[in-house]
Amino acid sequence: MTRLALHSRLLPGTEEAYELEHARVWPELITVMRAAGIADWSIWRSGRDLFHLVECDDYEAAVAQLRDNPTDQRWQVHMSQFVEAFAGGGQPLRHVWTMNDQTD
Template structure:
């Protein structure tokens, strides 16, 4: 299993909308994500900065499987309107510097 961290940034003024939009993930999207190996996806927000922690069998395979999925395309369009720069599905994530387990 892979654990990775991703970072995105909101456009100013979109904080409340982003939080509200994430109150409920579309069921079809959740089913697709879990079917392709997603274990968990957590998002933390500090002002405009978003920090994602993802646990998945294979992140690249998940993104490839969802790339043309109608539920994911709709979700990405909905979310990317709120993000400064959009969401880079090809990002390998942040580099791990240190970990205490």
């Protein structure tokens, strides 16, 4: 299992609405994400900046599988009213350090 981080930014004024949309994500979206190999996806917000932590087997394969999925396509269109863009074109952030990986 791999963990990776992503960064995206909200459109101005959509912060509360974005959080409300994530209070209960569509169950069918969770199903297709799991089927694509995504074990977990967490999002943190600081102002308009969103930081995502994704745990999956193969991120590129999961994204490729979701790209053709009608449920994910509907979700992406729906969320485009809130999200300005993924930084770096949706490429994972560069991993710098993890405390648990460091030995004494």
